[in-house]
Amino acid sequence: MKNEDDESQVSPLTPSEIYLRSDEGSSTPAPYHGPRHQQKTSKLIVYILITFASFITIFIIFGSIFFLARTPKAKLRSVTITNLQANSNASSINNTNIATLKMTLTGEITINNGKNFGRFELENHKASVIYENVSMGEGDVFGGNFKARKTGSRNITVQVRSNDYLSNNTNFRKEIKSGSVYLTSYARLRGKVHITDAIRRHKTAVLNCTMTLILKDQAIQDLVCT
Numbered sequence: 001m002k003n004e005d006d007e008s009q010v011s012p013l014t015p016s017e018i019y020l021r022s023d024e025g026s027s028t029p030a031p032y033h034g035p036r037h038q039q040k041t042s043k044l045i046v047y048i049l050i051t052f053a054s055f056i057t058i059f060i061i062f063g064s065i066f067f068l069a070r071t072p073k074a075k076l077r078s079v080t081i082t083n084l085q086a087n088s089n090a091s092s093i094n095n096t097n098i099a100t101l102k103m104t105l106t107g108e109i110t111i112n113n114g115k116n117f118g119r120f121e122l123e124n125h126k127a128s129v130i131y132e133n134v135s136m137g138e139g140d141v142f143g144g145n146f147k148a149r150k151t152g153s154r155n156i157t158v159q160v161r162s163n164d165y166l167s168n169n170t171n172f173r174k175e176i177k178s179g180s181v182y183l184t185s186y187a188r189l190r191g192k193v194h195i196t197d198a199i200r201r202h203k204t205a206v207l208n209c210t211m212t213l214i215l216k217d218q219a220i221q222d223l224v225c226t
């Protein structure tokens, strides 16, 4: 009895009781239970949203691991130089400044497909040896498949020949004379990453390597691929 009295003394302070009393005549249990129903419903909605968000998160995590195609990385290595002929005749008698360079460059282009869960199907391409912005020759990079999660490679041979533009290039002439020539090897290696048999994504592995040719050694130094 005391408890009931206590409750009746406390309860008038709560807004819902006040609301009920002010509206006594027409009141039914429904408005009183209403907020609880709403609470249950909103909890249910929260649970559904949390479950939904969890599924989305799991889907995104798995999707990003298995279904996203990453760009394979291309690098040049094991470069050897043969048949080197270099000539800088800056001090020639009749004042024609002729600088020439001829050589055969062979090397291996590696394509790292290690971050993909599907094979990389490469098209046929050419890779160039470039001085500043002038191509000095191209070599074939044969297409084909590079296995998932593996690094594969292609051999490349480029016949390097300086042309008239380069013979007139002051920097080129200086470098030939100094005995070390700064070269770039460049290729855009386009292909498809096969995520499933049906889903393929075009990706281009960019080969961009700089190196220094040492004339007296017929060798390459400081080969750096970015």
Ligand SMILES: *[C@@H]1O[C@H](CO)[C@@H](O)[C@H](O)[C@H]1NC(C)=O
Residues within 6 Å of the ligand: 087, 088, 089, 092
């Ligand atoms: C300079 O050029 C001439 C012909 O133009 C050639 O005979 C000579 O060997 C060249 N000099 C050098 C150092 O290469």
Ligand SMILES: *[C@@H]1O[C@H](CO)[C@@H](O)[C@H](O)[C@H]1NC(C)=O
Residues within 6 Å of the ligand: 092, 093, 094, 096
């Ligand atoms: C002088 O220049 C001409 C071209 O202008 C070239 O044919 C010739 O070989 C050069 N002579 C020498 C000695 O470099």
Ligand SMILES: *[C@@H]1O[C@H](CO)[C@@H](O)[C@H](O)[C@H]1NC(C)=O
Residues within 6 Å of the ligand: 133, 134
């Ligand atoms: C290389 O660049 C220079 C200027 O930076 C330009 O004058 C020249 O035409 C370019 N050569 C080629 C082959 O694009």
Ligand SMILES: *[C@@H]1O[C@H](CO)[C@@H](O)[C@H](O)[C@H]1NC(C)=O
Residues within 6 Å of the ligand: 155
């Ligand atoms: C690439 O070159 C290396 C060394 O020259 C050789 O052992 C290898 O068989 C070549 N690979 C292909 C696919 O030709």
Ligand SMILES: *[C@@H]1O[C@H](CO)[C@@H](O)[C@H](O)[C@H]1NC(C)=O
Residues within 6 Å of the ligand: 164, 165, 168
């Ligand atoms: C190279 O320079 C010579 C002399 O300056 C000029 O006659 C010739 O046209 C130039 N060649 C090129 C490809 O620019």
Ligand SMILES: *[C@@H]1O[C@H](CO)[C@@H](O)[C@H](O)[C@H]1NC(C)=O
Residues within 6 Å of the ligand: 186, 208, 209, 226
């Ligand atoms: C190649 O890499 C060098 C050094 O990172 C960069 O300066 C250059 O712009 C790159 N070339 C191309 C064509 O992306």
